[in-house]
Amino acid sequence: MAGFDEAVFFATIGELNARLLAREFSVEELARAFADRLEQLGPRYNALALSLRDSALRQARKVDEELKRGRRRGPLQGIPYGAKDLLSVAGRPTAWGARPFAGQVFDYDATVLRKLERQGAVLIGKLAMVELAGGGGYRWAAASMTGPGLNPWDPTRWSGGSSSGSGAAVAAGLVPFALGSETWGSIVTPAAYCGVTGLRPTYGLVSRYGAMALSWTMDKIGPLARSAEDCGLVLQGIAGGDGQDPGSAGKSFYYAPQFARPLKELRLGFAPADFEQWAEPAARPDFAQALATLRGLGLRMKEVALPEFPYGAVAGLIIDTEGSAVFEELISSGKVEELADQKQIAGLKAGLEVPAKDYLRAMRIRRLIQQELRKLFMDVDLLVSPARFGPASKISEPLDRPRSEAPRPAQRGLSELGAAGNLAGLPALVLPCGFAEKLPIAVQLVGRPFSENTLLAVGREFQRVTDWHRRRPPAPAGA
Amino acid sequence: MKLTRREAAALLSAPAAPAPPQAAPASAETPEQLLAAARNRLRRNLETLAKIRLPGAIEPAFQFKAS
Numbered sequence: 001m002a003g004f005d006e007a008v009f010f011a012t013i014g015e016l017n018a019r020l021l022a023r024e025f026s027v028e029e030l031a032r033a034f035a036d037r038l039e040q041l042g043p044r045y046n047a048l049a050l051s052l053r054d055s056a057l058r059q060a061r062k063v064d065e066e067l068k069r070g071r072r073r074g075p076l077q078g079i080p081y082g083a084k085d086l087l088s089v090a091g092r093p094t095a096w097g098a099r100p101f102a103g104q105v106f107d108y109d110a111t112v113l114r115k116l117e118r119q120g121a122v123l124i125g126k127l128a129m130v131e132l133a134g135g136g137g138y139r140w141a142a143a144s145m146t147g148p149g150l151n152p153w154d155p156t157r158w159s160g161g162s163s164s165g166s167g168a169a170v171a172a173g174l175v176p177f178a179l180g181s182e183t184w185g186s187i188v189t190p191a192a193y194c195g196v197t198g199l200r201p202t203y204g205l206v207s208r209y210g211a212m213a214l215s216w217t218m219d220k221i222g223p224l225a226r227s228a229e230d231c232g233l234v235l236q237g238i239a240g241g242d243g244q245d246p247g248s249a250g251k252s253f254y255y256a257p258q259f260a261r262p263l264k265e266l267r268l269g270f271a272p273a274d275f276e277q278w279a280e281p282a283a284r285p286d287f288a289q290a291l292a293t294l295r296g297l298g299l300r301m302k303e304v305a306l307p308e309f310p311y312g313a314v315a316g317l318i319i320d321t322e323g324s325a326v327f328e329e330l331i332s333s334g335k336v337e338e339l340a341d342q343k344q345i346a347g348l349k350a351g352l353e354v355p356a357k358d359y360l361r362a363m364r365i366r367r368l369i370q371q372e373l374r375k376l377f378m379d380v381d382l383l384v385s386p387a388r389f390g391p392a393s394k395i396s397e398p399l400d401r402p403r404s405e406a407p408r409p410a411q412r413g414l415s416e417l418g419a420a421g422n423l424a425g426l427p428a429l430v431l432p433c434g435f436a437e438k439l440p441i442a443v444q445l446v447g448r449p450f451s452e453n454t455l456l457a458v459g460r461e462f463q464r465v466t467d468w469h470r471r472r473p474p475a476p477a478g479a
Numbered sequence: 480m481k482l483t484r485r486e487a488a489a490l491l492s493a494p495a496a497p498a499p500p501q502a503a504p505a506s507a508e509t510p511e512q513l514l515a516a517a518r519n520r521l522r523r524n525l526e527t528l529a530k531i532r533l534p535g536a537i538e539p540a541f542q543f544k545a546s
Contacts, residue, residue, distance in 0.1 A: 137517075140503035147501050217541060310531070313524040320521060342506040342513055350517035358525050363539035365531055370540055395501065423540075 004033045009173030010472055013079050013230045016176055020067070020078040027067065027078035027122065031060035034080040035124045038174040042125070044476055045155065045172060046147040047165035049085035050093060050126040056080065063120045075233045077120030082175040084166050085126040086133060086212035087113055087221075096212045097162070098131035099145045100335040110210025111245070112179060112221055112238040119237050127165030127178055131339055133186060133214045134162045135323035136347030137316075139398045143341035148395045151193060152473035153439050157392035158399075160190030166224045167194035171473055177225035177234050181211060183218045184315050184422045188444055191224050191430040192387035195440025197459070197469055198224045199231035202449045203425030204249030206235070207242030215322040216247065217363075218315075218422055227469050228429060228459030232257065235452060253452060260457030261381075263297050268458075269304035269380035271413030278415045280390030280404065283441045286434025287386055290443050290462075293433075294384060297461050302380055305412060307372035309365065311419035317354065317362040318423075324351025343400070370424045374448075382447040382454060385414040387430045391439030421446045429455040432468040440468070 004025070008016070020027060035053040042048030063078050088094045088106035095102045113123060128146040130138060141148035141158040149164025151157040152172040159168040163180030167190025170178050180187045182200045191198025199222045206221045213219060223234035232255035239253035275287045295301055330336050331348050339345050376383075393399060409415075421428055429445045429452075445455045463469050506513060 137520075138503075139506075142501050142503040310524075310527045313527040317521065317524045317528065340503045342503070342508075342510065343517070346510065346513035346517040347520075349514055350521055353518070354521060354525075358528070360539055361528055361533065363541075364533050364537045365528060367537050367540040368531075368533075 003029070008033070009037060010226070011176065012226045013075055013176055013233050016079055017075045017077065027063045028057060028060040030078065031056050031080050031122045031124060034175060038082065038125050038169065041172055041476060042169065042174055045150040045152055045159065045168040046144070047128050047149065047159070047168040047172070047174065048125055049095065049097070049128045049146060049165060052089065052092065052123055052125050056122050056124040059117065059122050063122065066120065073120040076116060076237050078122065079176055080122045080124045081116065082125045082127045082166065082169050082178040083113060083123060084129050084163050084178070084180050086129060086181060087179060088210040089113060089123070089126065094126070095145060096132055097129035097144045097146065098339060100330060100338045102145060106210070108210060111207035111242050113210070115238050115240070121237065124175065127169050129164055130162035131341065131344065132327065133181060133183060133212065134344070135214045135327060136320070136344040136351065138341040139343040139400050140341055141393070141395050141399065143339070143344055145340065149190070150395070151392050151439070153195065154392070156395055157439060158193065158395055160193035160392065162186040163190045163224065167191055167196060170194065170196040170224045170226065173472065177223050177230055179221060179238070180224050181219060181221045182422070183214045183319055185418050187222050187224060188387050188418060188428055188430050192442035193392035193440065195432045195442070195468070195471060195473070196224050197227050197231055197432065198222065198430040199235055199452070200428040201235060201239065201452060202249070202427045204247050205239050205251055205253060205450065205452070207240070207245040207248055209242055209244035213326050215319045217322065218319060227463055228431065228456050231429065232452070232456040251450060255456065256453055257457045257460055260453055263299055263458060263461060266299050266382065266454070266458065267302050267380045268294060268299040269302050269376070269383040270385065271303065271305055271411070273409055273411035273413035274385045274415060277409035277411065278389050278413060279386050280436065283386070283390050283436035286436065286441060287443065290433035291384070293462060293466060297458070297465070299458070304376065304380060304383065304414070306414055306416060306420055307376065309369050309372070309420070311369070311416040311423060314362050314365050314369065315419040315423050317359065318366065320347065320351035321354040321359045324348050328352060366423050369420060373420060373424045373426070377448045382445050382451070382458065383414060383417060384443055384445050385417045387442040387444040391436045391441055417444070417446055425449060427452050427455055429459045431459050431462055432471070433466070434468060440471070
């Protein structure tokens, strides 16, 4: 990329913002360089849904003018970024990763995109995703109109889903940060598989207006970025009440790590079984080191286990039922058959048949889960577990089969923290913590509702003493 | 075919062709079998949920509050 050192593409928001303010390069030059890179390399990872080069360069020139006039809008001013293709951009295609919606165009911008534009961030592209964010349940990584998300660390591996392009684009240095969404695992998984930092905010903290719905009661939008610090800056930019989102909590978020409680006061819950039995053998050494690092930061470690509930069954039923209701017209019209993944088609159809009483039963159990998790968080301030128990799966392997012949560990530990955390609307921060089979692995920190600043403070300290989040995948041939 | 140095340089600097999107493998099961499997999965989930005792006062969860 002419004029730009490779390091620029892997710089943090703070570093880029400082260089923009120092006039080392203009916002337009930066946006152009990232747009070039996204267009050139994005397709190699099946990460790009739509380049927005022209509108990005217009926005970049506007921001350059503002900077010349001395108008400062904050740390995101002039920073290019990408957004998962479930967020609508007025007048441009928003396909939700699904062939039946190719060419779909809305006449309004998603709230999160408007917020970022007001702060001077520059949207350079829409990023690929699993079709319909995985609604109905998919078997193959190729469940997307753009093909399987390929992992920049090894393109024979999956970049994770459903925010596949968001994870790959940040990891490969195609954007400094990206927006993704999570209903159950869709930020956590691509962040972990691609070795980037991801933040799933508390349900209701970030507006979903203008985003595809999969599950009205579980959808969240959040950032994937280079560091916990960057996730905090982006969350600050996108959080806030929105009357157009019925799920909005009406709360703002100010990234203020300086006011976080000292780490020595924080109690960190963990389950040894997660790290010693559930984790795949190749990942255990680095997971153990991550735990040791957290302990070394002064956190008070406490062994815990999740209360006994069938978290996966509850989450699955709620998402299946709500997702099929969202896409009822797609299913009844027969256009659902155009989806790429046959299992997903069947899952969406079956979800329409769930009786109301059973959906309500799941939602009532969910209430119990929230109550019991609240009690758990009286004993600890946050929880830690592997974000995924092993590295990214192979593109060629079905996702719905066990990866190991080994029997399931007897102790549950926090192995269902993903389902539990999403059911209770809890925030999660994904921190890269090492490698297994030459692929990234990560831990997740989960906290009480609206405790993002605590998670970010711990994440920031973890990343102060480790450099896993700074590692870069090999440059692709010809780049 | 003989290339000029300029043509060779252009070829070398050209981006590699994007990886062709890989389609999801065709399922060995028929659509009817897949639908039956999806229904079975839901039924198993429902059976699991039915085992949990629910006091009448427990309302469905929709709201989340900071604690």
